[in-house]
Each structure stands twice: as C-alpha cells, then as structure tokens.
Amino acid sequence: xxxxxLKALNAERRARRAAILVTDLGDARxxxxxxxxxxxxxxxxxxxKAFRSGNSGSVEAEGRTFFxxxxxxxxxxxxxxAVHISQALAPMAKIAGYPVEIIDPRTAFATPDRFPDxxxxxxxPEDVLKRQPLDSYTALAAVTHDPKIDDFALKAALDANCxxxxxxxxxxxxxxxxxxxxxxxxxxxxxxxIHAPIGLDIGAASxxxxxxxxxxxxxxxxxxxxxxxxxxxx
Amino acid sequence: xxxxxxxxxxxxxxxxxEGWMKDGxxxxxxxxxxxxxxxxxxxxxxxxxDAEGNFHGSVSGxxxxxxxxxxxxxxxxxxxxxMLEFGVADETAWQVGLSCGGRIKVYVxxxx
Numbered sequence: 001x002x003x004x005x006l007k008a009l010n011a012e013r014r015a016r017r018a019a020i021l022v023t024d025l026g027d028a029r030x031x032x033x034x035x036x037x038x039x040x041x042x043x044x045x046x047x048x049k050a051f052r053s054g055n056s057g058s059v060e061a062e063g064r065t066f067f068x069x070x071x072x073x074x075x076x077x078x079x080x081x082a083v084h085i086s087q088a089l090a091p092m093a094k095i096a097g098y099p100v101e102i103i104d105p106r107t108a109f110a111t112p113d114r115f116p117d118x119x120x121x122x123x124x125p126e127d128v129l130k131r132q133p134l135d136s137y138t139a140l141a142a143v144t145h146d147p148k149i150d151d152f153a154l155k156a157a158l159d160a161n162c163x164x165x166x167x168x169x170x171x172x173x174x175x176x177x178x179x180x181x182x183x184x185x186x187x188x189x190x191x192x193x194i195h196a197p198i199g200l201d202i203g204a205a206s207x208x209x210x211x212x213x214x215x216x217x218x219x220x221x222x223x224x225x226x227x228x229x230x231x232x233x234x
Numbered sequence: 235x236x237x238x239x240x241x242x243x244x245x246x247x248x249x250x251x252e253g254w255m256k257d258g259x260x261x262x263x264x265x266x267x268x269x270x271x272x273x274x275x276x277x278x279x280x281x282x283x284d285a286e287g288n289f290h291g292s293v294s295g296x297x298x299x300x301x302x303x304x305x306x307x308x309x310x311x312x313x314x315x316x317m318l319e320f321g322v323a324d325e326t327a328w329q330v331g332l333s334c335g336g337r338i339k340v341y342v343x344x345x346x
Contacts (some may be wrong), residue, residue, distance in 0.1 A: 001263050001343055001344075001345050002346070003255055003297045003345060004254055004346060006248065006251060006263075007252060009248065010252050013241055013248070014241060017263055023265075023341070025267070025317070025341065028315040028343050048294070055276045055277070056276075056278030057267075057268075057277055058267060058268060066263070067267050068343065069265065069278045070278065074316075095303075225338055
C-alpha cells in the first residue's frame with residue numbers, strides 16, 4: 001500500500017468523508033477515490049455501487065482485477081427533542097447501527113434519568129450544531145413540535161445535506177413549517193426533502209411505534225442514497 | 235460531531251499502521267478480499283503487522299491470524315504482495331484452517 005494513500009484514507013475517515021481504496025491485485029498499485037470523483041467505465045460503476053452499499057469487494061474491469069475497500073463514515077442520527085418518541089428511538093437506533101445524539105434545551109425533558117446511555121445535550125440546537133456540525137452521513141429527526149427548537153435544526157440539516165431529514169407534525173403543521181423555512185431562506189427543492197409527517201406509513205400509534213417508523217425511514221434513506229425514484233444512480 | 239466517538243483510534247488497524255509508519259517501523263497490511271460461506275470477518279477487514287510480529291485487527295476469529303503474521307513478515311522482507319487462501323482445516327493434517335467451515339482469501343502487502 002502506498003503510504004500516501006494510507007495517510008489520505010485515514011484523513012478522509014477522520015473527517016467523516018466516504019472514500020474507497022482501489023487496489024490493482026495484479027501489480028499492488030492503489031489509489032484513493034473520494035465520493036463524487038468521476039471514474040469512467042465498469043470500474044466507475046462498481047465504485048458508485050460500493051459508495052452506496054458500503055460493501056467492499058473485487059471487480060473485473062479493463063482486463064484487470066481490482067479490490068475496492070469502501071470506507072463509509074458511520075451513519076448517525078441526531079434527534080431534536082428529548083421526548084417520549086426519542087426514549088424509544090435512541091436504544092433501537094443504536095442497535096440498528098445508527099448511534100443517536102439528542103438535543104433539547106428544555107432541561108425538564110433532557111435529563112440523564114430519562115435518557116441513560118445516550119449522548120444528550122440540554123442546549124439549543126444553534127449552540128450544539130455550531131460546535132458539532134451536521135454532515136451528509138447524519139440523519140436529523142426533529143420531534144419537539146416547537147418551531148423555536150426545530151426550525152433552526154431543520155434548516156441546518158438541509159444545508160448540510162443530511163441523508164435524512166424528518167419532522168414530526170401533521171400536514172397542516174408542516175404547511176406552516178414550510179412557510180417559516182422559506183422565510184429562513186430554504187429553497188423549495190430543499191424543503192421537498194423533509195419527510196413530514198415523519199416516519200414510514202406503518203400505521204404507528206404509540207411513541208415506540210412512531211420510533212420504529214422513523215428508524216425504518218432513516219435506514220431506507222441511507223440505503224437508497226444517490227438513487228433516483230427508478231433506482232438508477234443519480 | 236466528535237470523531238473519536240465514531241473512529242476508535244486506539245483499536246483502528248489503519249490508524250495504528252499509520253502511527254507505526256511514522257515511528258519508522260516496517261509494516262504489512264493484510265486485507266480480507268473474498269469470503270465463501272460462513273466467515274467471521276467481512277470483506278475489507280484488516281490485520282496490520284510489524285516486522286517484529288506485533289499485530290492489530292483481525293481477518294478471522296483468531297483462527298488464521300498466526301499464519302498471516304508469519305507470511306506478513308516475509309512480505310515485509312521481500313516487498314512482494316501475496317494472496318493467501320484459508321479453508322476448513324484438513325482433519326488428518328496439522329494445518330491452519332477455519333473451524334467455522336468457511337473459506338477466505340487474504341491479500342498481504344507491504345506498506346511502502
């Protein structure tokens with residue numbers, strides 16, 4: 001392995017950016033491909049697939065055998081609101097491989113008692129997200145029902161291209177939210193990315209069931225990154 | 235957010251390999267490139283080895299690491315990458331194998 005390739009790969013991994021190490025198994029030469037880099041032909045198609053799935057593997061292209069080792073940042077879920085839904089969502093998401101952080105400035109809600117073993121910030125999203133910015137391997141679910149708390153975080157999630165953005169509330173509530181986000185400078189295309197009402201439509205009724213619906217929608221968003229509605233690479 | 239939550243630098247084989255390289259050590263990197271059937275570590279998993287035989291990470295559940303380390307020390311010496319293949323151990327022969335019944339291919343190369 002080229003020492004510079006290793007250094008570059010580790011730098012990408014530390015910065016939570018996706019990268020693939022492409023090794024020619026014939027002559028041991030390797031190089032780093034970053035997400036968004038253009039690679040032509042069969043190799044390029046295999047690389048695009050590996051970025052989406054996160055699966056590593058060998059590929060035959062140009063009469064050679066390449067090994068693609070896909071290094072994707074661990075996806076994670078930021079939840080705005082230390083509410084009943086979040087109490088169920090945090091442990092379930094962690095088990096599914098999506099570690100959770102919860103942000104809620106209301107200290108009566110954001111207590112370690114209610115949220116054992118979860119990264120919990122009893123602060124405004126503005127303050128936490130300034131320190132710890134969102135990124136495209138982060139999902140954001142806003143579930144406080146309070147525009148003062150949710151709106152800034154939703155706008156930040158759209159700007160950071162979070163792979164999933166969901167917001168709790170009825171269609172009527174969401175229509176009002178759309179007006180406010182437009183006023184904050186969000187574009188219509190950005191706003192169309194918000195999942196609202198939140199969660200896959202499984203008829204969820206209880207807070208724990210809503211948490212399942214949100215987690216399922218998050219997983220679906222992660223596993224279909226970069227695909228259009230027909231399943232082709234965008 | 236804080237990367238240290240997500241990249242366990244003290245146990246991450248590729249981070250350790252970079253550290254070893256900075257310390258002037260000779261290093262080999264072993265990578266699982268293919269698996270068949272039941273295999274304990276997925277494709278892409280790493281074991282990193284230095285010239286003294288110190289290692290971090292894994293390519294199996296501890297079944298073949300010893301053999302990979304031995305090969306890796308040779309690879310550090312020669313600089314020539316090798317493809318190793320491990321399957322179920324032959325019961326009559328005393329050889330390294332995977333008791334789980336799977337087969338794996340491990341690519342071993344020198345760093346630099």
